[in-house]
Amino acid sequence: MSSLLAVLDAIESESAAVELRARSYELLGDLTGRTVVDVGCGGGRAVAELAERGAHAVGVDLDPDMIAVARTRWPAGEFHVGDATALPIETGSASYYRADKVLHALDDPALAVAEARRVLTPGGRAVLLGQDWDLIAIDSDDSETTRRLVHAKADSMPSPRVARGYRNLLLDAGFTDPVVEVHTAVFADDTALDVLKRITDEEGWLAEQAERANANRILVVVPMFLVAAQA
Numbered sequence: 001m002s003s004l005l006a007v008l009d010a011i012e013s014e015s016a017a018v019e020l021r022a023r024s025y026e027l028l029g030d031l032t033g034r035t036v037v038d039v040g041c042g043g044g045r046a047v048a049e050l051a052e053r054g055a056h057a058v059g060v061d062l063d064p065d066m067i068a069v070a071r072t073r074w075p076a077g078e079f080h081v082g083d084a085t086a087l088p089i090e091t092g093s094a095s096y097y098r099a100d101k102v103l104h105a106l107d108d109p110a111l112a113v114a115e116a117r118r119v120l121t122p123g124g125r126a127v128l129l130g131q132d133w134d135l136i137a138i139d140s141d142d143s144e145t146t147r148r149l150v151h152a153k154a155d156s157m158p159s160p161r162v163a164r165g166y167r168n169l170l171l172d173a174g175f176t177d178p179v180v181e182v183h184t185a186v187f188a189d190d191t192a193l194d195v196l197k198r199i200t201d202e203e204g205w206l207a208e209q210a211e212r213a214n215a216n217r218i219l220v221v222v223p224m225f226l227v228a229a230q231a
């Protein structure tokens with residue numbers, strides 16, 4: 001399957017993804033001089049964008065290789081290796097918390113949301129963003145195999161449906177005033193193939209999708225959940 005960073009690089013430069021990230025920053029609030037923790041920061045793009053907007057942005061990721069890439073790409077940024085469930089951040093020291101496409105990878109996402117509450121100052125805000133892995137729509141001649149592959153991918157991760165639970169996770173952790181938005185990512189070019197190669201390496205099925213891409217007939221639709229709430 002394609003490497004995670006290569007796929008993220010392809011997806012995250014699409015204009016809809018740029019707009020979605022911008023909306024996630026807007027839902028945090030006024031960024032100037034505020035400390036924002038971006039958890040599961042990957043290659044660090046959001047940290048750089050938040051810093052450009054005047055924030056003191058701190059990226060945390062469990063994967064030392066991701067942090068190494070982030071530090072190389074954005075040498076002025078602050079990055080730490082750390083776990084979403086035990087952040088290397090002082091209690092009450094951050095105004096904002098952000099986790100983009102991360103909580104599905106956790107066995108117990110509630111622990112990460114409790115940790116978000118711990119690091120936030122009272123009145124701070126958290127934004128959770130990500131896809132529900134059971135809700136991906138793919139146009140295919142073989143709908144049965146498509147359903148099986150999408151469900152198999154979802155079943156391979158610890159918390160595939162966490163995105164539909166973001167609102168309740170935040171409320172259960174003591175956050176208030178949740179705002180729920182769902183934005184739809186539409187892939188109808190070669191990026192769709194990159195996305196599908198993260199879902200499966202089943203060659204016959206991917207061959208049909210490659211033909212579709214060549215014929216301008218590929219379509220992958222991914223609802224993205226975006227939920228903000230106040231600490």
Ligand SMILES: C[S@@+](CC[C@H](N)C(=O)[O-])C[C@H]1O[C@@H](n2cnc3c(N)ncnc32)[C@H](O)[C@@H]1O
Nearest residue numbers: 040041042061062063066083084100101102105
């Ligand atoms: C799909 S990537 C998303 C990266 C980035 N947020 C983005 O939107 O491009 C998920 C990231 O979460 C990180 N991650 C997974 N489990 C984690 C954990 N328990 N604590 C912190 N980061 C974690 C992975 O290493 C990976 O970089």
